[in-house]
Amino acid sequence: MTSTAETAPVPWESHVGRGVHLYVDGRRYIDCASGTFNLSLGYALPEVTDALHAQLDRCAHLSSELTRPKSQEIFGLLRPFLPDHIESHWFRDLTGSTANECAVRIAQKATGRTDVVSLFLSHHGQSITATGMSGNAFRQRSFTLPFAGSLKIPAPDCANCFYRQTPHSCGMLCARRLEDFVEFASSGRVAALIVEPVLGNGGNITPPAGYFSVLREICDRHGILVIADEVQTGFGRTGTFFASTGFAKDLKPDIITFAKGAGGVGIPVAGVLMRKELDVLEPWEHSTTSGANPLALVALEATVKYIRDHDVLDNVALASKLLKDGLTELAADFGSVGAVKGVGLMLGFDLPSAAAVARFIAIARENGLIVRGSRYGFGNTVKVRPALTVSEDEVQDILHTLRTSLEQLESE
Numbered sequence: 001m002t003s004t005a006e007t008a009p010v011p012w013e014s015h016v017g018r019g020v021h022l023y024v025d026g027r028r029y030i031d032c033a034s035g036t037f038n039l040s041l042g043y044a045l046p047e048v049t050d051a052l053h054a055q056l057d058r059c060a061h062l063s064s065e066l067t068r069p070k071s072q073e074i075f076g077l078l079r080p081f082l083p084d085h086i087e088s089h090w091f092r093d094l095t096g097s098t099a100n101e102c103a104v105r106i107a108q109k110a111t112g113r114t115d116v117v118s119l120f121l122s123h124h125g126q127s128i129t130a131t132g133m134s135g136n137a138f139r140q141r142s143f144t145l146p147f148a149g150s151l152k153i154p155a156p157d158c159a160n161c162f163y164r165q166t167p168h169s170c171g172m173l174c175a176r177r178l179e180d181f182v183e184f185a186s187s188g189r190v191a192a193l194i195v196e197p198v199l200g201n202g203g204n205i206t207p208p209a210g211y212f213s214v215l216r217e218i219c220d221r222h223g224i225l226v227i228a229d230e231v232q233t234g235f236g237r238t239g240t241f242f243a244s245t246g247f248a249k250d251l252k253p254d255i256i257t258f259a260k261g262a263g264g265v266g267i268p269v270a271g272v273l274m275r276k277e278l279d280v281l282e283p284w285e286h287s288t289t290s291g292a293n294p295l296a297l298v299a300l301e302a303t304v305k306y307i308r309d310h311d312v313l314d315n316v317a318l319a320s321k322l323l324k325d326g327l328t329e330l331a332a333d334f335g336s337v338g339a340v341k342g343v344g345l346m347l348g349f350d351l352p353s354a355a356a357v358a359r360f361i362a363i364a365r366e367n368g369l370i371v372r373g374s375r376y377g378f379g380n381t382v383k384v385r386p387a388l389t390v391s392e393d394e395v396q397d398i399l400h401t402l403r404t405s406l407e408q409l410e411s412e
């Protein structure tokens with residue numbers, strides 16, 4: 001067995017999180033990656049943990065027939081934040097990977113077709129199916145992936161355009177060529193296109209204006225369903241509750257998947273949202289015995305209520321502006337900082353190479369700031385994604401430490 005994971009030489013109990021801060025053996029870090037982007041509301045928010053403690057004392061497990069009414073109630077809370085045409089749900093998952101598998105099952109069953117189109121540089125999870133759909137070889141090469149009906153098309157990565165075009169000259173080739181792939185690279189039975197509104201792991205790639213409507217128009221013409229993988233972008237991360245009602249609204253997805261931030265303080269919970277006519281699965285066709293467990297549902301409910309009742313989306317707008325302006329200033333001041341990209345609190349900036357990113361992450365960690373890179377694709381993006389509850393002062397702290405760390409990087 002080979003492992004690249006570093007084991008923290010500190011006792012387990014010495015990891016304590018509060019808000020955007022993680023304390024490791026008493027040392028304080030600002031966690032600007034929100035764990036692995038799971039902590040939408042930061043560490044240990046009392047409004048969520050109190051509800052979890054109370055539920056733990058009642059019961060941690062119930063069979064799914066007993067949890068169904070609670071799922072329905074939570075879907076009711078989510079409805080005002082969804083596109084109008086999304087009227088059904090399937091809350092039987094704990095991970096984004098299996099939620100995406102559920103979406104594929106729905107699409108296949110509803111259309112009677114097989115294939116799924118995804119994007120280069122995409123990440124849809126690590127189950128066999130989700131790995132097969134993801135657009136990068138490094139997680140695939142050691143395995144036989146039996147999901148044959150998956151094909152990939154170039155991503156809307158203007159900084160590294162597959163077609164060697166510029167945004168002014170390209171005529172949105174990356175979207176328009178979908179039609180050629182359907183005709184010449186598929187089995188002719190394409191059930192769905194799956195898209196991350198921002199390609200998070202691929203390097204925080206934010207598609208240009210107009211991209212989503214071109215995809216939607218082609219999918220409509222070919223009877224292809226659109227799945228929005230909102231595992232990273234959902235629950236307020238891009239400034240609206242789902243990207244599909246905000247900057248990616250032209251995608252008009254038929255199915256939306258969510259996970260990660262849905263558990264607020266890191267509790268695993270995932271789900272699928274869809275058009276009413278896509279509510280086609282029988283209860284035994286997609287579920288796990290731990291899916292929709294009471295702790296997951298209580299975390300989900302408390303998270304939706306907190307975002308709704310505490311102006312979290314307004315805070316994202318405010319913090320996003322401060323952070324983006326600050327990052328843009330850093331880009332002006334440091335030659336090594338390239339494009340600043342992203343929306344809401346899903347921001348990032350490029351450094352010259354993957355090696356520079358790795359070194360920068362290590363320097364920032366020494367300075368008390370946790371940021372993550374992008375192992376996928378070109379690997380030269382630093383992702384900046386604090387909890388959605390981050391305060392103005394904390395944003396200033398983040399910017400200050402980024403500046404200090406960039407000074408160190410450039411002086412080496």
Ligand SMILES: Cc1ncc(COP(=O)(O)O)c(C=O)c1O
Pocket residue numbers: 094095096097098100123124125126196200201229230231232259260
């Ligand atoms: C966009 C996206 N989809 C799906 C997944 C898979 O989610 P999980 O790790 O919960 O299985 C991830 C995880 O990083 C993701 O970023």
